[in-house]
Amino acid sequence: MWRTSSERSGASCARRRRIRACAVLALAGLACVWSGIEPIRDATFEPDEDERALWAEAAKFHRAIASQELLLADDELDAYLESVARRVLATLGAADAALDVRVVRNPLLNAAALPDGVLYLHTGILARIENEHELATLLGHEIAHYVRRHALAAHRANERRETGALIAASVFAVLGAAGGDPRLGTSLVGLVATPILAAQSSGYSRDLEREADERGIRGVAAAGYDPSLGIELFAILERDAAEEELNARVQDPYYYSSHPSMTERVASSREIADELRDEAPRGATARDPAWTVVGDFEARVHPLLLPTAELDLALGRRGAARRGVERLLRATPDDEAGWMMLGRIHRASLARPESFAGAVDAYENAVRCAPESADAHRELGLLYHASGAPRAREVLERYLELAPEAIDRALIESYIAGEAGSIAEPGVEP
């Protein structure tokens, strides 16, 4: 068969990629053989002596998370996540292995697999993922860590930090978070009380991370997902890293520390995805039967968007909060709660004219979606009043009609009575 030079070059690249991939996996495999670590294959797996200590620490962590009521109770979501995870798990040679996926209420972008097969996903990262292919890629990476027993490998190799100590320290941090550092304040207690996830996702060496990426993506493709769509996950994380809004202490942990840089990950993952695409059925795309999904990701993740935005707003991450709500509103433009939340986000920077306008628009939409909503009329009326808009009186009166027992009735009545003395346009310097 004749090939064009670019095809020849492409074929040669694919060959080189395959050789490189084989080398990575072979080296990682050799490392595991040298350290005597066999991958987990099924439910009969028994941890080694030293691994039991890691499992014991993981159990302490589970208890701490449960006692702080940080777990999201959504059986349907859990079942959906587990079905995707099990689909990937089967392709990694451990179909019957123990696996439990749990969701933690936390807006930071993070996920982690603990050595005993419990996967924790933050609501923050789920709210940022856009489809099941990306979800499978995230799960594939974490499951690869678990199946390949990377926690044990890291523990034995004592790579810079000792994993057991990390787990213990993290559990201590979870339990001791309320004691806190007086300079940090108390606003973040609870929200960042899951540092073990950071420890787990940053505690592995780059080689183990690369191996998890490599095996994860291959497993995801073998499970029937489109790897080229899935690796968009890394692009999302890279983009969000650029907009990272927290300080070094509570930054989104997923793409920091020993994780290879996102740029590097995107590039290497794309190479693998390209190679897998070469091997996939001709012309296969996400719309073809060759790539299938198991459920309605959007429907499952939507209930997380508002609570996550709420947590983001509490952390001062207005950009992240706004992105989450706007995503919700794109799918459900008549969601009053979404518009109210968007209004609240804009109100956090009301001194800026653009935020003022954004808040007015959000509350106008909230009133449109819920004409009987007292809260929507209140917020809109107060903004109209502030800007001297002619409709202020009408909207505030409507609020009092809808909420005759409102605690601020006297204050609102004073605004209505003194409409002529409404406060200045935003952005005007005193």
Added chain:
Amino acid sequence: MTRSLRRTLALLAPLFAAALMPLTASGENDPYQITRDRFRATVRAIGIEPIVIGPGAAANEGLASRIEAGVRSHVEAKGFRVVGSDDWEVRWRAASEPLGGAWNSASGEMDAERARVIREATLRALALEQGVDATLHVATARRDVATYSSFEHRLAAGDRGLTWDGEPWNAPASQRPQSVEATYLDVQIRDPAGAVLYAAGCPIRWVAIYAARTFQEIDEAEFYPAESVERALTECLDDLSGDEPGARER
């Protein structure tokens, strides 16, 4: 000393031993809760909330004004526009009067719901009338320093005894204190949604020491020496200068 207190102090002893160890990396806590760049991009005008004096308020008249003057001077020096607490109070009163105040006249306690409405109206008015992006909450408190690692550098132990900021305690060197209490200055900058954007707590001076079977305490009037308050203010707000907008994170 009661048996339970002795037991408590005995439990605290190891903690205190740890507190006396030298601090290897001072200033490791970043008061910024969002990135400095984002802080500078978000916050240009800061409104000072009325200063809250916790311990020793009655014995330190005029302290709130003194602290506010210091805060204003520090924050303005960092390049922020400052709106004083008198502006806050005017707007608080304007929102409070139609509602009959934030306090429940029957119980004498604050009505949390009414206070929330008044605070929200105050913040809204400050944002729209004065362009305030965030408010600065300053309060003083009394805490056990042994539980807070960021105060270790103020404690020193040697052959000649123990000192706090170079001042000796009247306890023999052999009698290490089980507990030291100090006054603090707490500073928080919050956005109108209530998110804490910057938070720092800095010690002012020690006010009580429990050592072996002895207990020393200073008079409330001495809780806030001017130079110690100024040092705490500088310490708490020094980071506010940060880097220039667009500069790299630490």
